[in-house]
Amino acid sequence: MGFSKDLRGVRQLWERFNAGLVDVEACRTPYHRLLLDEWRRCTALGVDVAMSRGRRLDDAAFRQRREAEQLLLETSVPIVQDVAHYLQDVPGIMILAERTGTVLHITGNPRVRERAAAHSGIVVGSEWTEGAAGTNGMGTALSMGRPVHVFATEHFCERWHAWSCAAAPIFDTDGRTVLGIIDFTTVESDFRDQALGLAVSVANSIQARMALHRELERRRLLSSFSETVRHYPHDDVLALDPLGRPVMHTPSERCRQIAERWRHGSADAADRVQSRTEVRAPGTGACIGSIVLLARPAGYQKVFRPDERPPPVAAAEPVTRFGEFATGDAETRRMLEDLRRIAAADVNLLIIGETGTGKELLARHVHACSRRSHEPYLAVNCGAISAELMESSFFGYVKGAFSGADPRGRAGYFESARGGTLFLDEVGELPAAMQAALLRVLEDGSFQRVGSCETRTATCRIIAATHRDLGQLIAQGRFRQDLYFRLKVVQRTIKPLRERPGDIRLLAEQFAQSLGLKHGVAAPTLTPDAHAALARYPWPGNARELRNAIEVATLAADGCIDTGCLPPEVLRGGSDGATAGPDPALARPAESLASLREIERQIIVGMLRKYRQVSVVAQRLGLARSTLYRKFAELDIRQAEFLGSAPDPAADEPPPQR
Structure with missing residues (x-):
């Protein structure tokens, strides 16, 4: 990287190096000195310059590494496959390798892929560290921790001279730990200047998605930490990341010192553990950290006077969490366990429950736990779309379909959801005409855009929800029974x-x-x-x-x-x-409006009691002072009652009326 490629000169240098005729110190150009340093390191590692195929792990070892890198695979493969769609006419392959240089996934031109497998043993499960295969794109990027382009005779092994390899590392959120490698390999005669930029761009996209996963894992770990602290308010607790590094601890000085020693690998810190609980990711079950309850110090004893002894505490119901939905209710916990299994089954789901019970929370997490989690999740409120726009909203329309339409046409919800999940909230509000139109899509996935005769296919999963009694609506003739049975392949009710x-x-x-x-x-x-x-x-x-x-x-x-x-x-x-x-x-609208006004009044009054200055309250609420004074009049709030002995400064006087 950073050097002009000199195919003939590097070829001569490689031949002289292998003949023992080159002195590294005598090389004048930094480019040649870099290559000679690389080749000398490969020689010291015992790499055979005449090796003809990459070394492949046995099935058991490869399966173990693949299982250990499930998060990297689930995050990277959809991105790599999306990029591959744009490289169909480019004679090259894109390779994903994990942190030890083992190839996990290959996609790209079939002919190049076959040639790579037959000519050089570049297959899933092969190992490409510098110690195993000499200077090469994946191994050298892994060794140097930065993007590299290894072109033709720059490779240490002669068999690899037929290839041009551009590779970039995928870093963890700390910017230093390498999680894997993205490599774009083409035949040597098809060298492209943009290859390295492509590898870096794909690696950055994977890093961004990995960072999102890490943040979600971190939040789940901290949630478990908070739960443990609530259960053990008088104990010291540590939250550790997957590598055993402290993420958070209780605020005592003793716990802070133990966390510091733990961070530096002190053996005595680990001896203080009373219990250790692993925290696992939903869906995959991968360990994302652990919660450590520390043993109390020697001689610790809490003493109560007879009149201060706390009453016995009833055993708390175990809490089950399904994404952001939490419950201790036994029946609801059984429902959540059912949903974990249903998420993987990829069938239509109908969720019944009153407004505000958390139907969409469940739908979102069912999607997150399913095989479609890397595809879009699209939520649609069926009661918020006018009947006239219902068909075009769901199925899309083509250019000129109706007056005022987008001249380019537009995709509907079923197309936009692609292979992901379409959440139909308040499905009981669908008009009769739209119910009939949905039947065909739910039956075989086929639909047509408004104004088009071309049949398209929907591949998304349907999760529907309603607060209404659909059985009663069917009896009243307001909801189709056949649509109901298509939606409720599985049905669950939230109490x-x-x-x-x-x-x-x-x-x-x-x-x-x-x-x-x-x-x-x-x-x-x-x-x-x-x-x-x-x-x-x-x-x-x-x-x-x-x-x-x-x-x-x-x-x-x-x-x-x-x-x-x-x-x-x-x-x-x-x-x-x-x-x-x-x-x-x-x-009734009047009742809803009155309730909203009461909530608004309660918030403003509470802020006045707390801060006792209008300017501060306006700032905390993000309002102009003039707007806040108008709210005082509308909501019948008498400012002086809440400011007490600390009246506002002159700057807080109401602005003059104009």
């Missing part, structure tokens, strides 16, 4: 929050943690009175309503959520005539 009261506390604490991060404040704790008020309320809006209530309380609280921070309707405990589980579609 409303009021029927799993044990989840209210779990979700409230989870929301307090996440919303604290969202708003940049310390995660608040909930008092026993606040928990009792939450438990009394029937939650007609389910988990979504609970999240909104905790968000209001988080903004109004000062590190601790008490009953005064909760919305008024929660404090009333549903005793004002609200029925459990109302259908939001039947709510």
Whole structure:
């Protein structure tokens, strides 16, 4: 890399080197000195210059390495295959190798692939480190930790002189650890200047997707850490990444010192472990880290006076997590275990549940756990599309299909989802004409764009959801029974929050943690009175309503959520005539608007109590002061009642009216 290629000169240098006629010190050009250093290292490693085929691992060893690199494979192969579509006319192959130089995947021109296998043994399972095959694209990029282009006679082994190899390393998020290699190999006579840029670009794309996976793994690990800390509030806990490096620890000085020693590989740090629990990724089951509970120091004993001894704590129900959906309810936990198996089965799924119970959370994670996870996930609210645009939205349209259409035509939802997942939310709202149109697609996957006679094929998986009773709609003639049976190959129902009261506390604490991060404040704790008020309320809006209530309380609280921070309707405990589980579609607009205004008023009042200055409240809410004063008038908020003895400075006076 960085040197002009000199095929004839390098050929002569290679021949003289192998004849023992070249002195490295006498070479004048940096390019030749670099090549001679590479070749001398290969000689020292014992590489046979006359070897004719790459060394292939036995099946058991290759299977072990492949299983260890499942994340790299699942992340890289879709990207490599997408790039390969654009290289159909280019005589070359793209190779993915893992961190030890073993080839995991090859794609590209079939003739070049056959020649590479027959001529040089470049096949899946072959090993291409410098120690195994001398100077070559994959091995040298792995050895040097940077992109390289090894052209023709620059290879150490004569058999590889027929190839031009451009390779780039795939780095982990630390920018130093090499996870694998992307190599673009062509025949020597088809040398292309863009080959190295292509390899670097593909490697960067894989790195970006790997970084996303790492961040998701990190968040799951930290979630497990927080869960452990809640269960062991008086103990020291460490979260370790897959390589055993500390990621987070409890704030005690002792734990900080142990984490430092652990980071530097001190043996005595490992001796302090009381228990160690592995955290595994959903779907693949790969280990993404571990949670370590440290043993208490010698002589530790917590002493209680007789009147201070804590009451016995009832054993907590085990918590099952399915993506962001968490529950301790036994029946719901069984449903989540069913969904883990259903995710891999690749069948249509119908999810029934009241509004706000988390139907889309489940749908998203079913997609993430399925074989389609590398393809798009597309969510569509069937109740938000007008009947006139329904067909063109789902199936797309061609140029000139109707007045006002995009002159280039447009793909519909079924095309845009490709081989991924199409989530049809509120499927019970579909009009009769669209129900009939969907039947054909769900039967054999075929459809036509509006204005076209060309038949296209949908390959996506369908997950549908509704809060309505489809059996009742069928009896009323408002939903087709044949469509219902096509959608519900598998059907699961989510219990409303009021029927799993044990989840209210779990979700409230989870929301307090996440919303604290969202708003940049310390995660608040909930008092026993606040928990009792939450438990009394029937939650007609389910988990979504609970999240909104905790968000209001988080903004109004000062590190601790008490009953005064909760919305008024929660404090009333549903005793004002609200029925459990109302259908939001039947709510009157005036009632919905009044509820929204009350929530808005509660947020502003809570911020005034906390910060006691209008300028600060406006800044925290992202509003202009003039807008905030207008809100005071609309919501009947008397500023002076909440500022008390710390009135606003003169700068906070309302702007003059014009």
